[in-house]
Amino acid sequence: FLMRTLAEDGYAGVEVRVTPIRTEIIIRATRTREVLGEKGRRIRELTAVVQKRFGFPENSVELFAERVENRAACAMAQCESLRYKLLGGLAVRRACYGVVRFIMENGAKGCEVIISGKLRAQRAKAMKFKDGYLISTGEPKKHYINEAVRHVLMRQGVLGIKVKIMLAHDPAGIMGCKMPMPDAVVVHEPKADVLLVAPAEQGEEQQYQASTPRPPGREADDGRRQDLEMLQAT
Numbered sequence: 001f002l003m004r005t006l007a008e009d010g011y012a013g014v015e016v017r018v019t020p021i022r023t024e025i026i027i028r029a030t031r032t033r034e035v036l037g038e039k040g041r042r043i044r045e046l047t048a049v050v051q052k053r054f055g056f057p058e059n060s061v062e063l064f065a066e067r068v069e070n071r072a073a074c075a076m077a078q079c080e081s082l083r084y085k086l087l088g089g090l091a092v093r094r095a096c097y098g099v100v101r102f103i104m105e106n107g108a109k110g111c112e113v114i115i116s117g118k119l120r121a122q123r124a125k126a127m128k129f130k131d132g133y134l135i136s137t138g139e140p141k142k143h144y145i146n147e148a149v150r151h152v153l154m155r156q157g158v159l160g161i162k163v164k165i166m167l168a169h170d171p172a173g174i175m176g177c178k179m180p181m182p183d184a185v186v187v188h189e190p191k192a193d194v195l196l197v198a199p200a201e202q203g204e205e206q207q208y209q210a211s212t213p214r215p216p217g218r219e220a221d222d223g224r225r226q227d228l229e230m231l232q233a234t
Contacts (some may be wrong), residue, residue, distance in 0.1 A: 001053070002027060005046070008084075009034040012068045012076040023061045025050065028068055030077050035065040070175050072106030075148035075163045082113070082161055083152050092119055096129040103131075103165055107175060109144075110134040110166040117159035124157070134166045143177045195226075 003011055010030030017024040029035050036043050047063045050056070071077050078099055085095040096113045103111040110132025118124050135141055144167050152159040169184070170176035 001050075002046075006035060007080060010068070010071070010077050010080055012074045015066075022059075023056065024064065025061065026064045026066050028066050030068050030071050030074070032065040032067045070106065072103050073108060073146060073165060073167055073175065075146040075165050078103060078165070079148040079150040079161055079163045082163070083150050086152050086154070086159065086161075092127065093129075096127070099163070100129050100131050107168055108132065108165050109168050112162075112164040114162040115159055116162075117154075118157040119159070122156075132166065134164060140179070140181055143179050144181075 002014055005011075006027065006029060012028045012030060014028065015026040017026070027035060034042075037045070043063050043065060047061060050063065051058075051061050054061075068074050068077060082095055082099050085098070086092065092115055096115060100111055100113055111130070112134055113129040114126060116124065116126035119127065135144060146165045146167060148163050150161045152161060168176040169180055171178065
């Protein structure tokens with residue numbers, strides 16, 4: 001219902017919070033001003049319609065509008081954007097490449113746009129536009145892949161639009177997925193070794209830092225050599 005009603009306002013999903021006192025419905029959209037309406041009139045109308053249609057008691061449901069922080073990472077918003085570009089008469093290839101470029105320029109790891117239907121000829125076909133890196137299986141797919149499907153009613157028939165976006169890793173969880181990839185390998189910078197040299201004639205110990213990382217096989221030999229040198233000096 002909300003998807004049909006708020007399609008032009010960049011509808012990007014809904015979150016329902018049920019409490020013993022009331023039910024809160026948070027509508028996520030790219031254009032929250034249009035969702036709220038002039039002086040909150042439209043949100044009040046939507047609240048009344050939802051209350052009547054779904055049988056909520058009086059004053060037990062409340063609607064809120066929340067702005068989508070990263071529009072490029074929201075597959076629903078990009079699907080609606082592509083839908084209105086196609087309805088406006090823009091060429092399919094140009095519209096799809098524009099969406100792919102916008103998604104990739106705003107920090108996504110990868111994206112894929114699939115359009116199927118009667119594109120130009122009478123024979124239906126599917127076109128894929130892909131860029132970057134996409135995973136398609138496993139547990140990380142549930143967290144990293146944002147997917148949406150929409151249908152466009154054109155003059156020659158119905159076109160199907162599918163948008164997949166792979167989010168980047170963000171430890172804060174604001175611009176991407178909070179969970180790291182299970183196969184991610186972190187390579188740390190090698191630490192500079194501090195080596196002890198045998199004491200000098202005056203009985204002072206000198207330390208120096210090796211300028212380059214040492215071969216891993218020689219560490220045990222160097223340790224034994226240092227012990228022998230210290231025994232000889234004493």
